[in-house]
Amino acid sequence: TPITRTAVFDVRWTPITVSENEIATVSWADLGDLGDQLPPAVVLDCPAGNDPATVRAATHGVLEALQSWLAEPRFSESVLVVRTGGAVSVAGEDISNLAGAAVGGLVRAAQTEHPGRIVLIDSDSGIDALLGGILAAEEPQVAIRDGQVHVARLGRVVSTDAPATGSFGSGDTVMITGASGYLGGLFARHLVAARGVRRLLLLSRRGESGPGATALREELRQLGAEVEFVACDVTDRAALAQVLVGVPADHPLTGVFHMAGVLDDGAIASLTPARMDAVFGPKVDAALHLHELTAELPLQAFVVFSSAAGAFGNAGQGNYAAANACLDALAAHRRAAGLPGTSLAWGLWSMDGGMAAELGDTERRRMSRSGMLPLSQEQGLALFDAATGLDTAAPVLARLDLDAMRGAGSAVPVLLSGLVPQRRKAASGASAALRARLASTPDGERLGVLVEIVRGQVATILGHRNANVIAPDRPFSELGFDSLSAVEFRNALATATGLRLPATAVFDYPSPQALAEYLAGQFGGHRDSEPATELSENSIRNALQTIPLARLRDAGLLDALMKLTNGQDSQDDTDQTVTDESIDELDIDGLIDLAYNNSSED
CATH class of the missing domain: 3.40.50.11460 (Rossmann fold)
Known part of the structure; x- marks a missing residue:
């Protein structure tokens, strides 16, 4: 396919x-x-x-x-x-x-x-x-x-065979920002070789003195293009305006491809305004400057390179997600104003170059567990051509391993629940299975089960194939956790146990053994609590207030409540006086009031 x-x-x-x-x-x-x-x-x-x-x-x-x-x-x-x-x-x-x-x-x-x-x-x-x-x-x-x-x-x-955005004449000028980067060079070659661009204006901080600029210029010239490198800090509006003024009138700027960007990943707790700004500068500030400065130009294409992080909200990339979500919105904003605008929200690229090459082993394992597979150069170029021909402001271009997500047995992002609908069922099933296992385990062995669960999650997060390499008493700080790994571990363990765990779990309980003892106390507390023998009208009302009627119906509970409102047992469906239509017109308060009124009449 x-x-x-x-x-x-x-x-x-x-x-x-x-x-x-x-x-x-x-x-x-x-x-x-x-x-x-x-x-x-x-x-x-x-x-x-x-x-x-x-x-x-x-x-x-x-x-x-x-x-x-x-x-x-x-x-x-x-x-x-x-x-x-x-x-x-x-x-x-x-x-x-x-x-x-x-x-x-x-x-x-x-x-x-x-x-x-x-x-x-x-x-x-x-x-x-x-x-x-x-x-x-x-x-x-x-x-x-x-x-x-x-x-x-x-x-x-489903992409069509529509032509890609932009119809560039031989005299048109096309600008690329971030031209010294891996993707800048890749797409400069592609625009010339496959899209007929003959005049390129390539912007980067160092211009023609940047790494690889001389070789790229020569390669593009051999492909038939005239190339001009310009050293420009695209976060500087005045400097960018000066570059645009310098574009010859007989070779007007008709295409903008904004690819500049940097990474500065970190968990939400570790981010600062300065770290936000470091990512926003080349991404957001530059894009907004280009948006304003080119508003009156005869552009055929205004394409910004974004990231799926903006839509998914990748853990550890709060600043990057924010910047790219802004780019996606800018493309829609431009289209609403009758201007060309496309934001390509890329998934993971192969690790051969670009910002993906900066990822360490931990980040690569995290991306792999997310079900996002890397794009090759050939795949990325094909997606670029297809996506820029769509009537879509911000397409998400990503290889998603949906089969692996379906079989993972863990929570899938809500955004994907239309493609992988078992999200909540799978997540709740894992914790239910653990609770059932603990219930059938003798008291003296439950802690050992929980130690095994904790060690297994640690091994998964840190990339170990065998949980036996994780010593129960070894501090998490010595196992290779960083702040983001700690967050990911906490979330995975919360899914497995069904417990709400503190964000500081690996710091408050600093070893697998200590954390398992904490979990044992939490499960112990649940076992020792006695179920209520009587339910008041208020307690039922408060519990049901949070449940939409549609969800009660989907769970098979609405029919039972309907029978209750009519004073019927589960074997008698005759003489039903409350119809589905009348139920749908009630809110929870009305349903409960009807139930209590009918039961009191009996």
């Missing part, structure tokens, strides 16, 4: 039904006025704007809030709701808030590192009436339009 038919995706917003269930909230600004008892949700409203200064300020502010939220133990039982407006395009609408889009990328990375702690909502109106239902749906990000809740899902795009 051609790579162009299996590795091109886009993010789609699908409507879902949630119950109208208003819950207690407090705004982030008022958080300091509360004591230890927090409401179920704290709402952080984000500033909006499209200029580089506002984008940076917004992401700096949200980063600080995220770090405070995740570091404070008393916040652990509440959810942080980060609210934006106009930051996603639900039905082809304009993205009017690039700062909010960048915040979205940052938040998605934080969600990956700390599942269940944060929800991202983009809304055109108030969220109070729907918030309880949204939280019950366990969706990490939603968009609300006219009172309708939508969720993000990755869908496959």
Whole structure:
């Protein structure tokens, strides 16, 4: 199967039904006025704007809030709701808030590192009436339009044979930023050899004195192109404007390919405003400068190189995810204004060159476990040609091993649940199996089972084939954990056990043995707790308030509740007085009231 038919995706917003269930909230600004008892949700409203200064300020502010939220133990039982407006395009609408889009990328990375702690909502109106239902749906990000809740899902795009973006004449000039990089050289050759470009303006910090520039110029000239290297810091708007002024009128600039970028990976807790800015400069600032400075030029193509990290929210890449999410939004924003715009959200490239070559063994293992396979040069070039011919602002170009994800038995990103629908079932099954195993294990042997589980997860994260090499009493600090590995390990162990574990688990319980003893105490606490023998109306009401009626029906519980409302046992379906249609018109309160009224009449 051609790579162009299996590795091109886009993010789609699908409507879902949630119950109208208003819950207690407090705004982030008022958080300091509360004591230890927090409401179920704290709402952080984000500033909006499209200029580089506002984008940076917004992401700096949200980063600080995220770090405070995740570091404070008393916040652990509440959810942080980060609210934006106009930051996603639900039905082809304009993205009017690039700062909010960048915040979205940052938040998605934080969600990956700390599942269940944060929800991202983009809304055109108030969220109070729907918030309880949204939280019950366990969706990490939603968009609300006219009172309708939508969720993000990755869908496959079947590429056509449409011509690639840009029809370049022999006298046209095409600009590439980041030209000294691996991808800059690769695509410069491709644009000349396959797309007919004959005049290239190549920008990099060092220009013609950069590594490989002389050889690249000669190779491009042999392919029939005129080449000009320019030393330019693309984060400097004035310098970039000067370069554009220098383009000859008889060879107008008709194509922009923005490939500049840097990596500075780190877990959310370790990021700083300076580390955010280091990534934003060549990615976001430069793209926004190009967007503004070329607005009046006769461009046929405006293509920015982004990353799937923006859509997925890769752990350890909060700054990179934020920057690339902003680029994806810029492409949609340009299209809404009638300008050309495409953001190519690349997955993992092969390790031969580019930023992927900078990844260490730990990062490569992490990418492999994610189910994302590397793209070869030939595959990347084919995807480039296919994607730039699509009517899609921000296609995701990635080789995803969906079969491996289906069989992994662990949580799959919600974004992929339309392609791998077993996500929640598989995750809950793993913890249920462990609980069943512990229940059938003698008391004196349960700790050993948990030590085995912990050592197995450590071996997986650190790339060991045999868990026996992990000594139970050896400190995690000596096993090769970094901050991101610790987060990934905590999340994997939480999935395996079904327990909510502190972010500092490997520091609080510094060896497999110590952590297993902590887990044993947690499971012990669950066993010792006695189930309630009587359930009050309020306790049932509170429990069911968080469950959408559609989910009760899907779980096979709604019919049982309907029978309860009619005072029937499970064997008698006659004389049913409550119909499916009338049930669908009720909320949970109405259903429970009906149940209690009918049962009291009996």
